[in-house]
Amino acid sequence: MRPHIVPGNARGFTMIELVIVMAMLGLLLSLALPHYMATLERGREQVLQSNLATMREAIDKYYGDRGRYPDKLEDLVTQRYLRAIPNDPYLEAPTWVVIAPRDADKGGVIDVRSTLTDLDGQPRRAAGAPADNEPVPGVVRESGSSSVVTAGGAPGADAAASAAATGAAP
Secondary structure (H helix, E strand, O other): OOOOOOHHHOOOOOHHHHHHHHHHHHHHHHHHHHHHHHHHHHHHHHHHHHHHHHHHHHHHHHHHHHOOOOOOOHHHHHOOOOOOOOOEOOOOEOOOEEEEOOOHHHOOOOEEEOOOEOOOOOEOOOOOOOOOOOOOOOEEEOOOOOOEEEEOOOOOHHHHHHHHHHHOOO
């Protein structure tokens, strides 16, 4: 004899119950995901600020010890002011825009800043950073180079650039 299954004893979920549960999960994810992404962005920005502060402090110590700025960022590692050049958290590589002093006899690196691009190579807009078409005060781009800029402008620009090295925005 075959057992008879009574519909009241049937176990499992109906299709409508599964659709409702999936819709609720989708709604919860759509609410939580933007907050998660914003948290990741804030974390990257904090790591960027920390890395820039570390490198700027090392450049200042190098200048204080030697009376000139390093010729390149790698000099900070070889002279043991840094263990390694930190990564740009947006590119996950140690790619930085190097700002050279106006007087080339003083060295090659007075400050560093972020490349302002993300992993896809798209421009990003950091908080307080100028857009690509806005000039950076006290900084003049050298022709033919996208990674070296020169601090310059008015007399006393070296003092302004030195102040920028200790706490300027990226």
